[in-house]
Amino acid sequence: MRVTRSARIIAGIALLALGAAACGGQAATGGGADGDQPVRMELAEPQKLFYPGDTIETEGAEVLGALFAPLVSYNDDKQVVDNVAESIKSPDSTVWTIKLKPDYTWHNGEPLIAENYVDAWNFAANRDNAQGANSFFSRIEGWADLNPSDKKQPVLAEKMKGLKVVDERTFQVTLSKPFSQFKTMLGYVAFYPLPKAAFGEDGKVTEAYAKQPIGQGYFKMDKPYNKGTDRTIDLTRYDQFPGAKPKFDKLQFKIYSDSETAFNDLRAGALDIHDSLPPAAIASAKAELGERYIDQADAGVGYIGFPLQYNDTYSNVKIREAISMAIDRKTITETVFAGTRAPADDFINPLLDGYRPNICTVCTYDPARAKTQYVENNGPGSLELGYNTDGAHKEWIEAVANNLRANLGVEVKVKPFEKFAVVLDNLVKKDYGGMFRMGWFIDYPSVENYLTPVFSTVAITTGSNYAGWSNKEFDDLLAEGDAAGTLKEGLKYYQQADDVLIKELPYIPVFYYRTNAAYSQRIRGLKINLINLVEWNKIEKIG
Amino acid sequence: MGRYITRRLIQAIPVLLGATLLIYAVVFALPGDPIEALAGDKRIDPHIVDVLRERYHLNDPFLVQYWHYLTGLFRGDFGVTFAGVPVGEVMAGKFQVTVNLAMTALVIEAVIGIGLGLYAALRHGRAQDTLILASTLVLISIPTLVTGFVLQLLLGVRLKQAGLDLFPVAGVTGDLRGYLLPGFVLAGTSIAYLARLTRASLAETLRADYVRTAIAKGLPRRRVVGRHALRNALIPLVTYLGADLGTLMGGAVITETIFNLPGMGQQLFTSVYLREQPVVVGTVTFLVLVYILANLVVDLLYAVLDPRIRYG
Numbered sequence: 001m002r003v004t005r006s007a008r009i010i011a012g013i014a015l016l017a018l019g020a021a022a023c024g025g026q027a028a029t030g031g032g033a034d035g036d037q038p039v040r041m042e043l044a045e046p047q048k049l050f051y052p053g054d055t056i057e058t059e060g061a062e063v064l065g066a067l068f069a070p071l072v073s074y075n076d077d078k079q080v081v082d083n084v085a086e087s088i089k090s091p092d093s094t095v096w097t098i099k100l101k102p103d104y105t106w107h108n109g110e111p112l113i114a115e116n117y118v119d120a121w122n123f124a125a126n127r128d129n130a131q132g133a134n135s136f137f138s139r140i141e142g143w144a145d146l147n148p149s150d151k152k153q154p155v156l157a158e159k160m161k162g163l164k165v166v167d168e169r170t171f172q173v174t175l176s177k178p179f180s181q182f183k184t185m186l187g188y189v190a191f192y193p194l195p196k197a198a199f200g201e202d203g204k205v206t207e208a209y210a211k212q213p214i215g216q217g218y219f220k221m222d223k224p225y226n227k228g229t230d231r232t233i234d235l236t237r238y239d240q241f242p243g244a245k246p247k248f249d250k251l252q253f254k255i256y257s258d259s260e261t262a263f264n265d266l267r268a269g270a271l272d273i274h275d276s277l278p279p280a281a282i283a284s285a286k287a288e289l290g291e292r293y294i295d296q297a298d299a300g301v302g303y304i305g306f307p308l309q310y311n312d313t314y315s316n317v318k319i320r321e322a323i324s325m326a327i328d329r330k331t332i333t334e335t336v337f338a339g340t341r342a343p344a345d346d347f348i349n350p351l352l353d354g355y356r357p358n359i360c361t362v363c364t365y366d367p368a369r370a371k372t373q374y375v376e377n378n379g380p381g382s383l384e385l386g387y388n389t390d391g392a393h394k395e396w397i398e399a400v401a402n403n404l405r406a407n408l409g410v411e412v413k414v415k416p417f418e419k420f421a422v423v424l425d426n427l428v429k430k431d432y433g434g435m436f437r438m439g440w441f442i443d444y445p446s447v448e449n450y451l452t453p454v455f456s457t458v459a460i461t462t463g464s465n466y467a468g469w470s471n472k473e474f475d476d477l478l479a480e481g482d483a484a485g486t487l488k489e490g491l492k493y494y495q496q497a498d499d500v501l502i503k504e505l506p507y508i509p510v511f512y513y514r515t516n517a518a519y520s521q522r523i524r525g526l527k528i529n530l531i532n533l534v535e536w537n538k539i540e541k542i543g
Numbered sequence: 544m545g546r547y548i549t550r551r552l553i554q555a556i557p558v559l560l561g562a563t564l565l566i567y568a569v570v571f572a573l574p575g576d577p578i579e580a581l582a583g584d585k586r587i588d589p590h591i592v593d594v595l596r597e598r599y600h601l602n603d604p605f606l607v608q609y610w611h612y613l614t615g616l617f618r619g620d621f622g623v624t625f626a627g628v629p630v631g632e633v634m635a636g637k638f639q640v641t642v643n644l645a646m647t648a649l650v651i652e653a654v655i656g657i658g659l660g661l662y663a664a665l666r667h668g669r670a671q672d673t674l675i676l677a678s679t680l681v682l683i684s685i686p687t688l689v690t691g692f693v694l695q696l697l698l699g700v701r702l703k704q705a706g707l708d709l710f711p712v713a714g715v716t717g718d719l720r721g722y723l724l725p726g727f728v729l730a731g732t733s734i735a736y737l738a739r740l741t742r743a744s745l746a747e748t749l750r751a752d753y754v755r756t757a758i759a760k761g762l763p764r765r766r767v768v769g770r771h772a773l774r775n776a777l778i779p780l781v782t783y784l785g786a787d788l789g790t791l792m793g794g795a796v797i798t799e800t801i802f803n804l805p806g807m808g809q810q811l812f813t814s815v816y817l818r819e820q821p822v823v824v825g826t827v828t829f830l831v832l833v834y835i836l837a838n839l840v841v842d843l844l845y846a847v848l849d850p851r852i853r854y855g
Contacts, residue, residue, distance in 0.1 A: 048626045056587075130594040132587055151593045207627065227628045229636025231715060231805055254714070257809055258800045261713045264695055265803075268703040268712045390816070421576055462588070 038234065038250030039523060039541060041273040041534070042262040045255050049210035049227060052192040053124025053131035056443075058532060061189045062275075063253060065533040066235055067107075067215035068193075069243070071098065071117075071186040074445060074530040078353040080184050080487070083243075084112070084216070086169075088186070093178035093485060098186075100169040103242035106195045107220040114171035116193035118163045122146075123205055124190060127155055133190035135462075136443065141176045158203075178483045180490035181446040187531060188444050218246050218536050231255050248541040263518070272523050273534065277516040279338040279392075285518050293518050294526065297351040300513030301344060301450065304385070304400065305438040308506060309460070309468020310430045313380050317505055321362040322374035323383075323435075324508040326407035327400055328365045333511050336395045340516050344509035347450055347501045351512075351530060354447035354491050360502045363509060367407040374408045382411035384434025388420040393437055400510070427466045438466060438507060445530045446487075447494045452478055455506060469506035547854040548839065555835045562831045563616070563824050567609050570820045577601065577625065577818035599625065612821065622821030624814075630821045633810065634829065640715060641806035644799070645791040647719065647726030652733040653784060659734070660741020665768070667746050675742070679735035691728045691801040698724060713803035725802040729795055733787055740783060744776040751775075777848055785841030789834040793827075 046060035052068070055061050073083040082088060084104055090096040104112035123129055125137035127147045137143050141162030146155050162174035175182065185191065195214050200206040211224035219235035233253040237246055254271060256262040263281040265271040267288065277285055285293045304323070306314040314320055329343035345363045348355045358364075383404060387397040394416070401412040415434060417423045426432035442449040452459065457475050459465035474497050481493030519526045522543030527535040578587065578595050587595075596602050600611055615622055621630035663675040699712035710724045748754060749772050757767045796808040807826055814822035846852045 049628070127590055127594060130591050130598065132591065134591050135588045147590055149590075151590055226632065226636065227626055228624070228633035228810070229805075231803075255805075256713070256803050257805070258803065261695070261801055261803045264700050265712045265714070268700045270712055270714075425576070 036250075037522075038252040039248055039272050039539065040252045040254050040270070042259070042266075042271055042275065043233070043253040043255050044259070044276075045257070046227070048132075049207065050213045050225070051131060051205055051210045052120065052189050052194070052213075053129070053133050055189050056132040061531075062533065063233055064189050064192065064213065064215070065217075066219045066251060066536060067213055067217050067221060068189075069104065069215075069217040069241075070188070071191060072183060073187055078351070078445070078530065080187065080445070083187070085186070088183050090182070093180045093182070093483060094175050096173040096175070096182055097166070098171055098173065101242070102169065104216050105240050105242075106197075106216050107214045107238055108195065108197055109240075110195060110197075112193065112216050113168050114165045116195060117191075118159075118165055118171055119196075119199070120192065120194035121163060122159045123194065123199075123203075125160055126158065129204065131190075133188075136185065136188070136190045139175045139177065139179050139182070141174045143176070180482060180484040180487060181444075181448045183487065184446040185444040217241065219251055244537045246536045246539065248539065251536070266518055266520055269520060269522075272520040273517070273526060274519070275515060275517040275528060275532070275534070277340075277518055279340050282338045282340060282516060285516070289518050292520070294515070294528070295339070296515050296517075296528065297342075297349060298513040298515040298532065299349055299351050299445070299530075300439055300441040301347070301349055301509055302341065302396075302511045302513070303438040303440070303507035303509055305436045305467050305507045307427060307430070307433055307436070307467065311433040313433070314435070316377055317503075318373055318377040319379045320505045320508065322370045322377070322379060322408065323404065324362045324505060325364065325366045325370035325373070327403050327508070327510060328367075329363065329510055330365065332396055332399045332403075336399050337511070340514050341511040342514055344511050347498050347507075347509055348447050349442070349450065349512050352442075352445055352447055352450075354495060356495070356498075359498070360509065362502075362505065370407055371409065374410075379408065379410070382413065384413045384415055385436070386415040386417055386423060386426075386432060386434050387437040388418070388423050389416045390419045396510075397437055424466065436466070440464065441513075447491060447498070448478070448481060451494060451497050451501070455501060467506045469504070471500060471504060474500040474504075544854055548843075551835075551839050551842075555832070558835065559828055559831060563613070563828050564609065566824045566827045567612065567820055568605070570815070570818060570823050571605050571608070573815075573818055595625075608820075612824065621825045624819055624822055625817065630825050633822060634807070634825055637805060637807045637810045637826075638829075640799075640804050641792055641795065641808070643719065643722050644725060644729065644795060644804055644806055645788060647722040648730040648733070648791050649784065649788060651726050652730035652737055652787070655730070656734040656737025657741050657780065659738035661745060661773070663738065663742040664745035664749065667742075667749075672742070675738060679738050682735040683732055685731070687728060687731065687797050688801075690731050691725075691798055694724055694728055695801060713801075715804060721802075721804075725798050725804060728801075729791060729798045733791075737780065737783060740780055741776065744779050745772060748772045748776040774848055778845060781841055781844050781848065785837045785844075786834075788837045789830065792833050793830040 043062060044059045046063060047057050048054055048060060050060060050064055052064055055064055069084050071083060071085040072080050072088070075081050084100060086099045086101045088096060088098050100112060100114060106112060121137055121140070124131045124133055125140070125143055125146050127134065134147065137160070140160050142157065142160035145157040146160060148156060162176070164172045166172055193216070194205065197214055198205050198209040208224070212221050214220070218238060218241055220238045222234040222236055225233055231254065235251040237249040239245070259276050259278045260281055262271060262274050263277055263285070266274050306320060308314060333339065333341040333343050345357060346355055346359045385397060385401050387393040397414060401414050404410060404412045417426070423436055427436065440450065440454050453463040455465055455469060455474065456463065456478055457470040460468050460470065477493050477497035477500065481490040481497065484490035484493060515528055515532065517526065517528060523539050523541055525538045525540050527538045529535055578592050578601065600608055603611070612622060621634065623629055624633060659675050659679070663672045666672045695712060698710045702709055703712070711721045715721050754767060754772050757771045793808060793811070795806055796812045799806045799809040807830070811823065811826050814826070846854060
């Protein structure tokens with residue numbers, strides 16, 4: 001046989017195979033009249049499968065938020081109100097009795113019962129299940145048994161002592177210490193219930209469930225989600241839902257890897273809701289969309305932090321104040337961030353009830369006073385400012401550095417770290433002595449969540465207090481707020497604690513995050529709530 | 544012939560093994576903790592991190608971790624991602640998209656690139672030739688990022704706003720239409736190189752003695768160019784296309800991101816970022832395999848184009 005011919009045949013086959021591979025696997029999904037198109041919302045790829053207790057990021061929470069109904073929700077006055085719960089009562093802020101409304105059913109038809117909550121919370125709180133939201137349950141009595149301090153030690157119990165089913169629709173939660181804000185936590189993803197069907201024979205939530213969770217909310221999922229492969233997540237309205245139902249029957253999450261691309265898709269009519277517009281798209285969104293562009297407060301605060309625990313350079317509060325006054329927050333938020341951030345003037349974000357405008361007077365730009373105060377207190381001649389390059393921080397950090405150079409007349413060295421985790425690692429190991437960029441997003445909409453996890457003494461070891469700042473007065477005020485009888489009463493103490501922060505300035509608040517969203521002409525009535533979830537029953541489809 | 548292919552494939556085994564070890568080591572050496580990278584801006588409780596580290600064997604020394612991976616590989620198990628999804632499943636999903644995109648780009652660059660080069664070579668030294676030379680130079684100079692966004696805005700958004708639904712802005716649609724624009728963007732630079740390569744190669748061949756002989760024999764021009772000159776001139780082009788296939792498969796991060804195509808390039812990018820060793824190693828090893836196979840096909844094609852080359 002002549003070699004060339006067989007070579008020809010083999011090469012031909014190889015090409016054919018490649019061609020066949022190129023044409024295969026094409027499902028016909030396009031087409032259809034515009035009227036029966038689902039409402040389509042932008043999503044970045046969820047980090048994990050849908051375990052409610054392991055969802056500590058926004059994208060997974062968005063999907064779960066459409067599948068589940070929370071115990072409490074948040075009204076237009078920023079107040080927490082009962083939702084699935086009929087009542088949530090506590091005489092002493094320690095023992096909480098939660099009664100469910102009747103008529104809620106799971107998407108598989110079973111009724112929603114109190115046990116579903118107890119099962120879900122016990123699963124999420126168990127160390128061996130390695131759920132990301134584990135610490136959300138740490139206030140419940142018995143959590144420590146499920147999370148022994150020695151990692152070699154096996155867990156002492158499967159169930160938390162503090163959770164007790166009273167009857168079919170009532171359960172009782174006992175906290176290890178009073179916490180007046182407990183009710184605000186209950187709207188969060190981690191506190192969703194789980195149906196019996198979620199658990200396998202070994203008592204663990206199955207992977208099959210996490211791919212296609214059965215919820216008790218507005219929508220049910222059409223098919224299991226293949227993470228890494230699927231580019232859409234399709235949901236259908238659950239018609240047995242007892243509350244106010246959505247006014248459209250199909251919802252689709254479209255997964256994008258670039259939010260600018262998603263914005264282009266929205267402009268071209270291939271997407272309806274986009275809730276995370278990139279700064280580059282803001283100008284055209286404002287110009288082209290008009291009313292269909294939304295700009296509202298979001299839960300995050302951006303700070304400049306000091307390693308107070310182990311570096312004395314910044315121990316004088318007057319120097320920290322001077323640095324704060326030298327930062328031109330307004331210009332930075334308007335130019336560097338194109339209005340996707342707002343200047344900070346409190347440690348508490350305007351999103352919440354309890355925010356007080358202009359309470360932080362040293363957060364106002366005052367270069368002259370900054371310079372005088374800095375010089376009078378012998379501020380260091382050179383400063384270092386660290387940030388992580390894996391987020392969009394370079395520009396604003398450079399802007400802050402320029403402010404400090406110009407207004408304080410000091411050398412500022414900007415130090416990039418490749419990842420946020422590396423910054424944290426350096427701070428925990430006390431290797432890095434300069435100022436650093438920091439950010440905080442609340443987990444539940446209570447003022448307390450801007451204070452305890454970031455600035456309390458216990459948070460140095462168990463939370464996110466990277467400054468290592470510790471203040472007895474502050475800790476005591478938090479404890480008093482926790483022990484208060486009502487949400488409102490607690491707020492009073494938290495605001496006093498906030499006053500201590502402003503006086504002591506362990507971090508400098510620089511900006512507040514904003515939610516920048518846009519929607520298409522096919523819908524109206526887009527509302528995004530306090531915890532960044534779309535209120536699906538308010539949306540109307542018009543196209 | 545059969546023996547030749549077998550030998551080449553056996554030679555590939557140590558290359559692939561070496562590649563896995565090298566890539567595994569490189570990802571291992573990246574700074575930062577993968578579990579913390581997974582958490583993003585939120586810190587996971589230290590005691591939960593411990594459980595996760597244990598689960599993914601992150602506390603073991605490098606060689607032990609590599610051994611776990613390798614033995615898994617021989618059982619056909621590519622490992623799992625930090626989200627608990629089997630790597631094989633993830634890769635299979637991405638592979639389809641990447642192959643579609645790469646083949647679209649390859650066809651576009653072959654047709655347009657060789658076409659332009661052919662035309663330029665036949666008009667050697669004339670105005671059309673100069674025009675093609677100049678325009679390909681421009682094409683080479685513009686980065687993919689720019690062509691990507693500009694074409695997306697002009698042909699995707701603006702056309703659609705004008706009521707002409709020709710190209711989807713982004714994403715995989717039911718048909719191959721969604722691949723046309725990204726395929727063209729991806730092929731852009733290669734079109735230019737290929738046109739220039741064809742032009743030079745063909746212009747040179749056209750001056751060869753045997754071509755003059757063919758013309759002197761009185762063969763029609765079409766046959767002289769198509770059968771005698773072009774066939775020989777194709778050899779460097781096939782080499783280029785073969786190597787380019789590998790590049791197209793692995794290096795489409797930017798295009799895939801702009802057009803929201805969930806291919807291997809993008810997967811590789813996020814996995815390197817998250818330090819997901821199994822995914823990075825799996826994907827890269829697979830790309831090495833594609834390179835090896837593409838090279839083999841190229842070598843076999845030489846024999847088709849030039850009867851003097853034989854493999855035994």
